[in-house]
Amino acid sequence: MSDDARQGPGIGRDEYVLRPIGRVESPLLDRASAPKQGDEGSPDAWLVFEPDVADGLRDLAVGTDVLVLTWLDRADRDVLSVHPRGDARTRVRGVFDTRSPDRPNPIGLHRVHITTIDGLRMGVRDLEALDGTPIVDVKPVLGGIGER
Amino acid sequence: MSDDARQGPGIGRDEYVLRPIGRVESPLLDRASAPKQGDEGSPDAWLVFEPDVADGLRDLAVGTDVLVLTWLDRADRDVLSVHPRGDARTRVRGVFDTRSPDRPNPIGLHRVHITTIDGLRMGVRDLEALDGTPIVDVKPVLGGIGER
Numbered sequence: 198m199s200d201d202a203r204q205g206p207g208i209g210r211d212e213y214v215l216r217p218i219g220r221v222e223s224p225l226l227d228r229a230s231a232p233k234q235g236d237e238g239s240p241d242a243w244l245v246f247e248p249d250v251a252d253g254l255r256d257l258a259v260g261t262d263v264l265v266l267t268w269l270d271r272a273d274r275d276v277l278s279v280h281p282r283g284d285a286r287t288r289v290r291g292v293f294d295t296r297s298p299d300r301p302n303p304i305g306l307h308r309v310h311i312t313t314i315d316g317l318r319m320g321v322r323d324l325e326a327l328d329g330t331p332i333v334d335v336k337p338v339l340g341g342i343g344e345r
Numbered sequence: 346m347s348d349d350a351r352q353g354p355g356i357g358r359d360e361y362v363l364r365p366i367g368r369v370e371s372p373l374l375d376r377a378s379a380p381k382q383g384d385e386g387s388p389d390a391w392l393v394f395e396p397d398v399a400d401g402l403r404d405l406a407v408g409t410d411v412l413v414l415t416w417l418d419r420a421d422r423d424v425l426s427v428h429p430r431g432d433a434r435t436r437v438r439g440v441f442d443t444r445s446p447d448r449p450n451p452i453g454l455h456r457v458h459i460t461t462i463d464g465l466r467m468g469v470r471d472l473e474a475l476d477g478t479p480i481v482d483v484k485p486v487l488g489g490i491g492e493r
Contacts, residue, residue, distance in 0.1 A: 215360065253425040292401045293401045294485050302364065
């Protein structure tokens with residue numbers, strides 16, 4: 198939607214506001230040093246949640262995998278095509294057929310393994326998000342229909 | 346482009362704006378009639394994209410599965426615990442251990458199968474989102490590390 202279409206001050210009719218429920222703490226400080234996917238050599242990281250979502254977290258358990266959704270706040274939202282994995286030898290592809298962080302709504306989707314839970318802090322493996330990245334949702338990994 | 350650059354009045358320092366890239370067209374009109382997950386009897390549906398994201402879509406292909414992220418605009422964002430699958434016989438759980446649409450940031454995550462592509466309209470199977478639901482992102486399903 199163009200800026201012209203935004204209505205009055207603040208949020209336009211067709212826009213939605215994400216409010217982070219926490220932040221990532223990670224030794225990864227910039228995109229150049231981050232792996233492309235979580236299971237390609239990510240360091241251990243922490244999810245640090247806001248106190249007001251504590252009730253929503255109480256059933257998460259050490260030793261399980263969960264999906265973490267983030268807002269990739271250092272991404273470029275104007276990008277629609279990229280060289281996949283940043284490799285100039287690959288052919289340019291539309292961003293919706295890639296996992297590039299650069300895209301109109303840069304929502305990161307990460308499958309992580311919970312190693313520790315300490316109040317509002319959760320230690321995880323396999324998270325490639327940068328330090329400070331806002332967390333916007335956590336979801337269970339779905340098993341087969343019989344396990345839901 | 347930084348998010349700081351676009352904070353108008355109305356947007357807090359720690360909030361982010363989603364701009365839909367399209368809408369769902371579906372015979373599903375309300376939550377009571379929708380299946381809980383896409384592969385539990387969803388009708389065929391259409392993803393109808395905005396013209397300004399066409400370049401990002403060009404590599405999506407009929408016969409493949411993709412992940413569609415939506416904004417579940419009829420959800421209740423104040424909910425932190427629910428009876429899973431709306432069944433009062435189940436014990437109450439924290440929303441982050443469920444796939445309930447009711448949660449602080451109601452982002453829907455749907456694995457769908459592309460059956461048709463006609464310009465900006467894409468026919469899909471296994472989508473349980475309601476008619477009119479905003480689409481915010483599309484991502485490929487990741488295979489093993491060797492296929493990336």
